[in-house]
Amino acid sequence: MNKFNQLLLLVALSSHAAAESILIKNADIYTGKTVLPSTDLLIVDGRIAAIGNSSQKTDRVIDGSGKSISPGLFNADTHLGSVEVSAIAPTVDFYTDNPNVTASLKVADAFNPNSTLLPYNRTHGLTHALSVPEANTGLFAGQVSLIELGNQPRVIHDSVAVAMDFTEHGVSLAGNSRAAAMAVLRQNLADTIDFAANKRAAMAGERRDYSLSLADLEALEPVVSGAKPLIVSTHRASDISAMLALANDYGLTLIFRGATEGWMVADAIAAAKVPVIMDPIYNLPVSYESLGARLDNAKLLADAGVTLVFTGMGSSTHNAHLVRQSAGNAVANGLDKLAAIAAMTVTPAQLFNANVSGEIKLGAVADLVMWGGDPLEMTSEAELVIIDGDVVPMASRSLQLRDRYFKATP
Amino acid sequence: MRLHSLTAAALVTTMLVAGCDDSNKTIGEPVLPNKNPFPSTYQVPASSALLIQGANLLTGTNQQLDNTDLVVENGLITAIGKDLQIPEGATVIDASGKWLTPGLIDVHSHMGVYPAPETSNHSDGNEMTSPVTAEVWAEHSVWPGDPQFEKALAGGVTTVQILPGSGNLIGGRGVTLKNVPSITVQGMKFPDAPYSLKMACGENPKRVYGSRNQLPSTRMGNMAGYRNAWIEATAYKKSWDDYVTGVEAGEDLDPPTRNLRLETLMGVLDGEIRIHNHCYKVDEMAQMVDMSKEFGYKIAAFHHAVEAYKAAPILAEENICGVMWADWWGFKQEAFDMVRENIALVDYANACAIIHSDDPIQVQRLNQETAKAMSAGRRMGLDISRAKAIGWATLNPAISLGLDKQIGSLEIGKNADLVLWTADPLSVYSHAEKVWIDGALRFDREDSSVQPTRDFNLGIVNAQESRP
Numbered sequence: 089m090n091k092f093n094q095l096l097l098l099v100a101l102s103s104h105a106a107a108e109s110i111l112i113k114n115a116d117i118y119t120g121k122t123v124l125p126s127t128d129l130l131i132v133d134g135r136i137a138a139i140g141n142s143s144q145k146t147d148r149v150i151d152g153s154g155k156s157i158s159p160g161l162f163n164a165d166t167h168l169g170s171v172e173v174s175a176i177a178p179t180v181d182f183y184t185d186n187p188n189v190t191a192s193l194k195v196a197d198a199f200n201p202n203s204t205l206l207p208y209n210r211t212h213g214l215t216h217a218l219s220v221p222e223a224n225t226g227l228f229a230g231q232v233s234l235i236e237l238g239n240q241p242r243v244i245h246d247s248v249a250v251a252m253d254f255t256e257h258g259v260s261l262a263g264n265s266r267a268a269a270m271a272v273l274r275q276n277l278a279d280t281i282d283f284a285a286n287k288r289a290a291m292a293g294e295r296r297d298y299s300l301s302l303a304d305l306e307a308l309e310p311v312v313s314g315a316k317p318l319i320v321s322t323h324r325a326s327d328i329s330a331m332l333a334l335a336n337d338y339g340l341t342l343i344f345r346g347a348t349e350g351w352m353v354a355d356a357i358a359a360a361k362v363p364v365i366m367d368p369i370y371n372l373p374v375s376y377e378s379l380g381a382r383l384d385n386a387k388l389l390a391d392a393g394v395t396l397v398f399t400g401m402g403s404s405t406h407n408a409h410l411v412r413q414s415a416g417n418a419v420a421n422g423l424d425k426l427a428a429i430a431a432m433t434v435t436p437a438q439l440f441n442a443n444v445s446g447e448i449k450l451g452a453v454a455d456l457v458m459w460g461g462d463p464l465e466m467t468s469e470a471e472l473v474i475i476d477g478d479v480v481p482m483a484s485r486s487l488q489l490r491d492r493y494f495k496a497t498p
Numbered sequence: 499m500r501l502h503s504l505t506a507a508a509l510v511t512t513m514l515v516a517g518c519d520d521s522n523k524t525i526g527e528p529v530l531p532n533k534n535p536f537p538s539t540y541q542v543p544a545s546s547a548l549l550i551q552g553a554n555l556l557t558g559t560n561q562q563l564d565n566t567d568l569v570v571e572n573g574l575i576t577a578i579g580k581d582l583q584i585p586e587g588a589t590v591i592d593a594s595g596k597w598l599t600p601g602l603i604d605v606h607s608h609m610g611v612y613p614a615p616e617t618s619n620h621s622d623g624n625e626m627t628s629p630v631t632a633e634v635w636a637e638h639s640v641w642p643g644d645p646q647f648e649k650a651l652a653g654g655v656t657t658v659q660i661l662p663g664s665g666n667l668i669g670g671r672g673v674t675l676k677n678v679p680s681i682t683v684q685g686m687k688f689p690d691a692p693y694s695l696k697m698a699c700g701e702n703p704k705r706v707y708g709s710r711n712q713l714p715s716t717r718m719g720n721m722a723g724y725r726n727a728w729i730e731a732t733a734y735k736k737s738w739d740d741y742v743t744g745v746e747a748g749e750d751l752d753p754p755t756r757n758l759r760l761e762t763l764m765g766v767l768d769g770e771i772r773i774h775n776h777c778y779k780v781d782e783m784a785q786m787v788d789m790s791k792e793f794g795y796k797i798a799a800f801h802h803a804v805e806a807y808k809a810a811p812i813l814a815e816e817n818i819c820g821v822m823w824a825d826w827w828g829f830k831q832e833a834f835d836m837v838r839e840n841i842a843l844v845d846y847a848n849a850c851a852i853i854h855s856d857d858p859i860q861v862q863r864l865n866q867e868t869a870k871a872m873s874a875g876r877r878m879g880l881d882i883s884r885a886k887a888i889g890w891a892t893l894n895p896a897i898s899l900g901l902d903k904q905i906g907s908l909e910i911g912k913n914a915d916l917v918l919w920t921a922d923p924l925s926v927y928s929h930a931e932k933v934w935i936d937g938a939l940r941f942d943r944e945d946s947s948v949q950p951t952r953d954f955n956l957g958i959v960n961a962q963e964s965r966p
Contacts (some may be wrong), residue, residue, distance in 0.1 A: 175701070371862075373617060373958075375616060382966040386794075406828035406829070417866075418927075419926075497846075
């Protein structure tokens with residue numbers, strides 16, 4: 089590497105240290121925890137330097153009247169970085185046909201920072217996401233990563249949790265009976281415990297045959313110790329209860345994903361302090377495990393004291409930024425607006441130990457969006473997006489296509 | 499059976515001349531297949547006159563009328579204006595601060611044919627046993643008990659076109675339904691609505707049949723498949739035209755043998771059945787247009803037209819509607835070139851732009867999808883009003899269905915299909931508060947007695963209650 093390239097690299101690594109200073113005046117600031125109506129926000133060197141009246145001279149002043157600011161959006165259920173075109177198999181890396189790779193499947197290993205989905209979603213205000221593997225040969229899907237969609241998209245944590253599927257789909261991979269799936273699961277956990285206690289012998293092939301590959305057992309070791317969360321996809325109220333009981337038996341740290349019938353067992357979920365990753369948009373009995381689907385599931389869970397983390401519009405990956413639309417619908421169906429915003433900003437950022445706080449607060453790295461109006465309205469566009477201190481260019485393949493074909497009539 | 503199609507007078511003639519009610523032979527009067535063997539049994543319910551006072555109207559015709567009254571009598575809109583008199587016996591709704599739009603129309607729905615729960619026992623939307631199944635009719639797969647219908651109603655959707663899926667080149671007839679509860683599909687059928695025929699371009703048919711090593715496995719195979727079908731249909735139509743001409747000239751002729759598949763295609767060639775064509779890509783749209791000219795039929799609409807913005811001049815020139823999502827993309831290659839401005843750009847080119855769902859979740863919030871499409875257009879500097887945008891979900895879909903004389907706008911003489919919104923309908927916080935179809939209140943967010951629930955929901959979550 090020559091001197092010039094080294095210099096470029098340094099500039100790239102520290103880009104927000106020299107970033108322009110920006111003053112946004114009179115916007116409604118949704119901090120992630122509260123709202124500050126018509127307030128100034130000063131960003132200097134990629135950090136929030138002042139909230140409230142500021143007279144500091146800046147490179148740029150933006151009139152934020154009628155606009156709003158929120159923390160950058162965080163969608164906790166996507167396949168970002170591991171899919172380009174869903175129907176083109178070689179572009180899809182979030183599941184495998186290999187039965188020996190379940191819990192050990194690490195989607196971070198496949199992360200593609202050049203995916204067109206990343207610039208598209210960041211121009212619409214998505215700054216962070218979980219990238220979640222899907223089960224395809226057994227109950228365990230793999231390891232969940234936390235990614236950032238900044239100008240250089242990257243994996244922040246390559247394994248924030250292990251994902252497991254106890255929906256009808258997961259059960260179909262484990263003998264087509266919930267009872268069989270429970271038996272398989274207990275065997276998997278017992279094998280992991282045995283493996284962990286006898287690792288050297290196990291690796292040498294001197295223990296009994298295990299129900300999972302050694303790589304999978306190793307990936308589950310921090311799950312059975314309770315150190316790493318197990319994200320369990322499940323919908324039916326009785327399945328949620330069964331998972332709570334199992335977690336209690338084995339000392340697992342649970343996070344639910346889905347929980348369509350969560351409202352029916354909301355108190356138990358709250359008592360077990362299990363957060364729920366959910367899309368508030370579901371209200372159809374699409375299967376017999378989700379007969380209780382209803383639009384106020386988010387509100388009812390929140391009322392019971394459950395910690396909510398959102399995804400959006402059918403857990404869409406290509407439109408992961410639409411977590412905002414689902415949040416808006418949750419509010420339209422009774423959820424407190426600040427709670428809805430927290431569920432796609434500060435709550436997941438803290439739960440998954442992101443590199444940003446998910447909050448707009450003094451001294452924090454700026455990771456935020458300025459919206460053309462109310463942050464949850466579909467008529468509000470992302471007008472300024474700052475990810476981890478850097479202003480994001482409003483550029484994407486989609487915008488290039490638009491501009492190629494648009495011919496203004498004279 | 500044939501006699502069902504005859505008028506009473508023709509029936510008498512037939513019996514006198516032939517002297518036998520099951521004879522194939524007639525003189526002077528051709529015996530034609532019944533074109534409406536499953537007629538609508540929908541009746542406009544009797545309801546009192548209605549005065550909705552002081553709402554902000556988005557008429558569907560690119561007009562916003564603030565603080566305006568609207569009167570409904572006998573199921574029709576009879577007056578629109580300021581300070582209208584209360585008709586005798588009218589129900590009066592104070593709608594000040596609220597918004598009134600035409601009932602929303604979804605021209606691409608699989609409710610009923612792919613109902614909830616999505617179990618194989620009643621997933622009946624795609625007859626994927628042959629690439630051309632023009633003989634199947636979506637209405638014969640519709641389960642009227644699908645609990646998805648009432649959720650769409652709660653989202654302000656009053657009319658839906660139910661289409662077969664896109665696994666086949668020619669998938670079968672679609673049917674237009676009023677979104678009312680009924681134990682039979684006939685009770686939902688929009689009286690006298692034209693039939694449609696679903697065709698599909700691109701990846702789906704070639705994947706389905708290519709995987710079985712049969713035609714089509716390529717896009718050129720797709721084109722060959724459609725053209726072969728139209729050639730057969732052309733010959734079939736000629737056999738019937740010759741028969742009718744001959745009989746009318748006094749010849750003693752047997753009618754041709756009926757062929758359900760070709761009968762539907764003949765309906766297209768006769769201009770009675772409207773083509774709704776699943777087609778994502780501009781190059782394929784252009785080929786479909788040429789093919790329609792080769793065989794002399796008209797395309798009503800291209801559905802899922804992700805590349806409609808590239809095709810906008812063609813759509814405008816050929817008078818074909820573009821039916822689009824606000825922002826779906828990336829699930830397959832032909833959906834990769836999505837721009838959020840698609841609908842706005844088609845509209846800007848003065849082509850007929852329509853928003854659709856193809857999805858039982860999206861159909862519940864076509865207003866939000868419309869908001870996204872409008873906002874994307876505004877972002878690039880296009881001047882699109884709410885009044886303009888709401889037409890994408892109301893009048894334009896009605897045009898594509900051939901029903902714009904009856905529905906799709908707030909105009910005097912039109913069916914009173916109305917949605918009263920709690921707030922600006924393009925707001926995410928807005929709800930459809932009341933929904934009328936033909937002047938009858940069919941949904942009321944404030945009154946649980948006017949919230950239809952399908953049989954499926956009763957006692958299924960909890961023995962004492964209905965599914966919420």
